[in-house]
Amino acid sequence: MRKEYREYHFDRMVQSIIHFASLAYDGTPKEAFGMFRYAPRFREAIETILKTGEPGVLLLKMIDKYLIEVLTAHERGKKIALCTFNFSPGVLKPLDVVPICLEPVTTLGVMMWLRGLGEYLNYCCEIGFTETSCSAQRGALGAYLAGLGVKPDFVLCNSIGVCDTNATAFNFAAEYLDLPFYQLNAPPLLTDERSQKYHRQDFRGLISFAEEQTGKKLDVDLLREVIIETDKQDMIMCEIEDLMRLVPSPVPGIFNVFMYSAKYIYGGSKEATDVMASMLEVAKRNASEGRAGTTSGKEDARAFAVYVDHYSAQLRPWSWLDSKNISHLGCMMNGFWPVHAPYAEENLKEGTYIMDSTNEDTMIDSLADQMSRMPMVKQIRGPYDDPHQWLSDTMASIRTYKPDFCMYTGTIGCRNTWGAIKILARDTEKMGIPTLIIFGDAFDHRITSWESMRDKIDEFLTVRGILK
Amino acid sequence: MLNEFSEVAKTLSNRFIQQWKDDGKQVVGFMCSYVPEEIICAAGLLPFRMRGIGASSTSIADTYFGPVICSFPKCILQLAGEGKYDFLDGIILIPGCDSIRRIDECWRKAAEESHGKFPPFHLYYGVPHKLTDYSLEWFVAETRKLVESLERHFGRKITPEDLTHAIKIYNQGRILLTRLDELRAGENVPISGADATAVIISAGVMPRDAYNRLLEELLQKLSRSTNGMTGKKRLLLAGSIIDDIDLVRLIEASGGIVVADTLCFGSRSYVDLVEEDGDPLVAIARRYLSHKLCPRMFGSYKERLEFMKQRVRQARVDAVILQNIRFCDMHGSENSLYERDLEAMGIPCLKIEREYGPLVEEGRIKMRVDAFMESLNT
Numbered sequence: 001m002r003k004e005y006r007e008y009h010f011d012r013m014v015q016s017i018i019h020f021a022s023l024a025y026d027g028t029p030k031e032a033f034g035m036f037r038y039a040p041r042f043r044e045a046i047e048t049i050l051k052t053g054e055p056g057v058l059l060l061k062m063i064d065k066y067l068i069e070v071l072t073a074h075e076r077g078k079k080i081a082l083c084t085f086n087f088s089p090g091v092l093k094p095l096d097v098v099p100i101c102l103e104p105v106t107t108l109g110v111m112m113w114l115r116g117l118g119e120y121l122n123y124c125c126e127i128g129f130t131e132t133s134c135s136a137q138r139g140a141l142g143a144y145l146a147g148l149g150v151k152p153d154f155v156l157c158n159s160i161g162v163c164d165t166n167a168t169a170f171n172f173a174a175e176y177l178d179l180p181f182y183q184l185n186a187p188p189l190l191t192d193e194r195s196q197k198y199h200r201q202d203f204r205g206l207i208s209f210a211e212e213q214t215g216k217k218l219d220v221d222l223l224r225e226v227i228i229e230t231d232k233q234d235m236i237m238c239e240i241e242d243l244m245r246l247v248p249s250p251v252p253g254i255f256n257v258f259m260y261s262a263k264y265i266y267g268g269s270k271e272a273t274d275v276m277a278s279m280l281e282v283a284k285r286n287a288s289e290g291r292a293g294t295t296s297g298k299e300d301a302r303a304f305a306v307y308v309d310h311y312s313a314q315l316r317p318w319s320w321l322d323s324k325n326i327s328h329l330g331c332m333m334n335g336f337w338p339v340h341a342p343y344a345e346e347n348l349k350e351g352t353y354i355m356d357s358t359n360e361d362t363m364i365d366s367l368a369d370q371m372s373r374m375p376m377v378k379q380i381r382g383p384y385d386d387p388h389q390w391l392s393d394t395m396a397s398i399r400t401y402k403p404d405f406c407m408y409t410g411t412i413g414c415r416n417t418w419g420a421i422k423i424l425a426r427d428t429e430k431m432g433i434p435t436l437i438i439f440g441d442a443f444d445h446r447i448t449s450w451e452s453m454r455d456k457i458d459e460f461l462t463v464r465g466i467l468k
Numbered sequence: 469m470l471n472e473f474s475e476v477a478k479t480l481s482n483r484f485i486q487q488w489k490d491d492g493k494q495v496v497g498f499m500c501s502y503v504p505e506e507i508i509c510a511a512g513l514l515p516f517r518m519r520g521i522g523a524s525s526t527s528i529a530d531t532y533f534g535p536v537i538c539s540f541p542k543c544i545l546q547l548a549g550e551g552k553y554d555f556l557d558g559i560i561l562i563p564g565c566d567s568i569r570r571i572d573e574c575w576r577k578a579a580e581e582s583h584g585k586f587p588p589f590h591l592y593y594g595v596p597h598k599l600t601d602y603s604l605e606w607f608v609a610e611t612r613k614l615v616e617s618l619e620r621h622f623g624r625k626i627t628p629e630d631l632t633h634a635i636k637i638y639n640q641g642r643i644l645l646t647r648l649d650e651l652r653a654g655e656n657v658p659i660s661g662a663d664a665t666a667v668i669i670s671a672g673v674m675p676r677d678a679y680n681r682l683l684e685e686l687l688q689k690l691s692r693s694t695n696g697m698t699g700k701k702r703l704l705l706a707g708s709i710i711d712d713i714d715l716v717r718l719i720e721a722s723g724g725i726v727v728a729d730t731l732c733f734g735s736r737s738y739v740d741l742v743e744e745d746g747d748p749l750v751a752i753a754r755r756y757l758s759h760k761l762c763p764r765m766f767g768s769y770k771e772r773l774e775f776m777k778q779r780v781r782q783a784r785v786d787a788v789i790l791q792n793i794r795f796c797d798m799h800g801s802e803n804s805l806y807e808r809d810l811e812a813m814g815i816p817c818l819k820i821e822r823e824y825g826p827l828v829e830e831g832r833i834k835m836r837v838d839a840f841m842e843s844l845n846t
Contacts, residue, residue: 128804130821132536133797160597160766164566165797167597171766172801181767187606188563188594194609201602382563383592384573415795418534419570423577439535 001123001146010120010143011150014108015067021046022060041114044314051295052252055278059258062271063108070150073098079214082144082152082173084159084166085136086374090230090268091203091367094222095210100152102170104264106139110312110443117142121444129172134413135443137169145176154180154213156206161186162377165413182209184371188382190389191350196369203368220360226268227363230370231355233267234338236276242342243283244329244401248299250286253328254318255279255293257309260333260375298325301466304403305331306394306424306435307410307417310442313450320454324467329401335393337373343393343400351378351388384420391427398433404466406435407457411442434464469686470663476674477666477713480522480547481555484674488514494557494622497587499544499571500564501737502595502759504611504752506638508560509676510630511618516556517672517733519711520544523825532574538567538795539824540709545571549578551585558589558621560614565764565798589621597766599757608753615749631748637676642738644683645671649735651687652727653783656696661703661726662717668734669711700725701844704785706776707803708793709733709824718834719789722841728783730776736761739775763798772802773809780815787816787844789837793824816844 021042024032032050036043049056073080078098083089085103092099109117120142125131127145129138143149157170160183167183174181184202189195207218237259244251258279262272283293292299303326310317321328337344339352353369356362372378384390398406406428408421425435438456441447461467476482485495496508497518508515520543526533528549529542547553563569572592579586594610596603615626645668651658659667667686671679701724709732710716716726729735742748742755760768761775780788788810790803800821807817818840823829 128801128808130792130795130797130800132795133801157766161563164764167766168763168797168801171763171769172805174767175769175805183598183766185597185603187596188592194606198596198602198606201600205600382594412536413797415537415566415797416570418536419567420573421534422532423573437534 001119001126001142005119006146006148008148010140010148011067011071011105014105014112015064015071017042017112018060018067018108019064021050022057022064025050025057042112044316044319045111048254048315048319052254052258053282055255055258055275055282058275058278059261062262062266062275065271066265069098070100073150079153080150081210082155082170082179084157084170085264086162086377087156087158088230088267088367088370088374089265090226091207091371092210093226093268094219095207096214096216096219097210099156100144100150101264102140103136104261106136106141106443107261107311109139110445111315114314116312116445117443118446120146127176129169132412134163134165134169135411135441136413137166139443141169141173145173152177152179154182154210156182156184156210158184158371158374158377160184161188162381163414163416165415180209180213182206186372186377186381188386190372190378190381191387199372200365200368203371204364207364220363223360223363224357227355227357227366229270229273230268233263233273233276234336234355235340236273236280237263237336238338238340238342240276240280240283241330241334243287245342246287247302247402248292249302249327249329249401250291250293251279251283251327252293253321253326254315255283256328256330256334257318263336292325292327294322294325294327296325299327300325301405301461302327302329302401302403303405303407304329304397304401305407305409306428307332307408307414307421308442309333310409310440310450310453312441312443312445316450317454324461329403330397332379332390332393333375335375335379335397336370337378343396345396345399348388348392348396380416384424390417390420391424394424394428395431398428398431403433405461405464406433407438408435409438409440409442409453411444412447434460434466436460469682469689470659470666472682473666473670473686474663474713477669478521480519480552482674484678485514485516485555488675489555495555496558496560496589496618497553497556498560498562499541499568500562501732501762502562502564502756502764503560503593504614504756505672505676506631506634506742506752507611507615507618507626509634509637510626511622512624513557513618513622514675515672518544518553518559520547520824521712522552523547528578529574532577533570536795537570538565538793540793541567541571543825545574545578548575548586549582553587554585556587558587558591560591560593562593562595564595564762565796567795591617596757597764599760599765604754604757607757608750611749611753628748631752632744635742635744635748635752637680639741639744641671641676641680641683642741644680644687645735645738647687648683648690649728649783651690654696656698657702657725657727658690658693658696660697661705661720662713664726665710665713665716665734668737669713671737672733697725701786701841702727702784704776704780704783704788705729705731705734705791706788706806707731707791708796708799710791715833718830719837722834722837723845724787724841728779728785730761730772730779732762735779763802769802769805773806776806776810777813780810785815787818787840789840790817790819792821794821816840
């Protein structure tokens with residue numbers, strides 16, 4: 001890692017950008033957008049977020065608050081857990097633990113910085129990661145391994161049995177930093193009694209582990225608050241997703257990434273609920289006016305990403321789709337599977353979860369069920385065409401949102417989805433949905449530049465007659 | 469006799485399999501050491517550890533698999549697509565790692581499109597990544613399902629006695645292989661690493677009772693041997709799978725001798741025994757799930773490091789070669805931790821990334837190993 005990179009605190013850098021961006025809208029829109037010319041390196045990403053109005057501002061304020069919580073956790077006597085993104089932070093609040101959600105922090109870095117997180121990605125390889133390992137972890141993790149961020153106290157991983165390269169990164173971090181490690185492990189099946197029991201026992205193990213690390217007991221009152229808030233969030237999220245079924249979709253494409261960011265960072269907390277409620281308002285307003293969620297209010301095509309979104313390149317993929325009047329209808333990262341989700345059709349209901357606040361046991365079971373259905377944990381734990389897995393979930397999303405085309409982009413570390421995407425794409429094509437597989441890396445623009453990916457998508461849309 | 473093992477290890481099929489098939493018996497393939505061979509054997513079937521040797525392209529496999537996938541499962545799928553696994557009557561696949569697990573759907577799709585080249589029996593067998601009381605309970609149930617599936621498809625009841633008998637045979641094989649390790653650990657090494665690798669690989673591709681007999685004879689011969697190899701740098705091989713004896717030969721051509729390993733096709737497959745008391749099915753499940761020597765068992769690095777150190781001490785190893793197949797992040801990343809910890813103990817390590825398959829990178833690997841050996845000798 002270059003010397004100058006070692007001179008800056010990573011989390012503080014990310015937080016300061018978000019902080020000042022979140023303040024930008026406290027003045028007038030004219031002042032805010034006038035200010036952007038002085039921030040050429042962050043401009044595109046911040047502008048794309050703030051263009052959405054209140055939801056964007058609330059999102060930035062929420063992220064800012066989260067990063068301050070991370071930065072000040074130790075001085076407030078709280079323990080910090082290094083967590084996978086697909087980890088409901090709700091459970092950590094009643095355990096008085098602050099999570100560093102690794103992939104969302106990587107995402108912030110690659111979204112905001114023109115140069116991306118190359119130095120941090122490379123640092124992981126310098127100390128021993130393979131260069132083919134997943135960039136989603138390597139980005140922010142490089143900073144933590146180099147001692148340039150806050151120091152986590154322990155590691156919690158929810159990707160064992162789901163994604164080896166993700167799990168390997170967390171395992172490596174635990175060994176390298178000599179931190180206690182707890183893994184939630186997903187068996188290949190989800191809904192049978194045996195697997196459900198496994199998940200619930202495994203989750204109770206996580207609570208015991210965290211209690212051991214903090215020396216504090218799970219706060220049941222706080223747990224109830226989390227359960228109630230999660231339920232509220234889920235209802236709002238489902239309503240937004242329901243609105244996405246409309247043609248044109250009144251939901252701005254970027255709201256999908258707002259939604260899952262809010263869930264990953266503040267699931268079960270009021271901050272995320274506020275962001276979602278604000279998004280719902282915008283979507284409802286658009287719907288009542290018959291407008292699409294795009295800037296022009298028109299919808300020329302509808303897109304669904306079968307895996308992740310492309311986060312590098314300063315959110316240009318969203319602004320480009322928007323400029324083409326394409327409604328982005330989300331990706332696998334939006335597939336949380338609460339019971340009211342519009343895609344949870346009748347035969348898929350058993351793959352959903354509910355928030356039951358009856359007593360401590362039902363609340364813990366609810367969170368265990370939620371955790372076992374987090375994006376990726378649910379869909380890619382077993383054979384792709386088993387019930388409740390990647391194919392059935394993708395098809396459910398296609399039936400629900402009726403996209404005109406699907407896209408796949410991932411990371412070069414994703415053995416799991418790269419191992420089955422060609423087969424999945426054949427299935428979606430058989431359903432009549434043109435599907436584009438793009439070789440790129442969602443967190444590392446050095447693999448394939450956004451411009452190159454954009455041209456491929458553009459060509460695909462033309463060749464397949466999706467955009468006239 | 470070494471030629472016999474060498475012949476078996478260097479070819480996909482072998483005379484033992486041919487004989488087995490001629491006798492009207494069936495063969496079930498598997499790709500990962502977490503598949504309990506004892507159960508397949510107890511069903512009167514021949515468990516066959518699948519390999520990708522001899523694949524000269526991955527054109528068929530690439531039709532199904534995406535890029536950035538380990539070439540080991542790709543080579544296996546390629547061979548199957550070319551009809552070279554036509555002697556298999558079934559296959560058991562597991563989530564050993566993400567590349568291995570995805571051969572499940574690729575295999576099924578390829579089978580749909582290549583009539584007759586793929587075996588009729590196909591089972592996905594879940595193996596948890598951690599050992600707890602509840603994961604063991606889950607795994608025992610999964611193993612019962614495996615038994616039932618084999619019984620249903622192959623029409624033969626697997627009794628506790630069958631399982632007990634199979635456990636004894638396989639434990640015996642493991643004990644014999646441990647004796648081979650002891651001989652290799654001696655001052656005068658009676659067998660080269662390449663030949664020892666051939667002997668070990670053969671365990672997975674021929675009937676185990678016949679194997680045990682051959683190995684017993686070999687061990688007697690080796691223990692009487694007086695012209696062992698001395699004075700060479702003693703190496704331990706670790707990391708991703710090595711089922712290619714020519715790779716070991718290439719490493720030894722630089723002047724060292726491989727006296728130990730912590731490989732999946734190597735010692736990891738035989739260091740622990742199945743308990744011979746109690747419910748045999750539970751004992752089998754416990755042995756396989758307790759097996760933490762593969763990095764797929766996350767959170768157990770320290771136990772693996774201890775195992776490595778133990779092997780280094782036992783075989784008086786001078787240096788360790790840590791290799792990983794490209795896209796094998798689990799071994800690749802863990803090799804770096806080994807390198808850090810072993811070097812700190814004064815054990816020199818060479819960390820190398822390679823491609824699976826024919827020695828397409830022979831020159832590069834040879835140059836790296838030569839330089840490493842030179843550094844050991846100065």
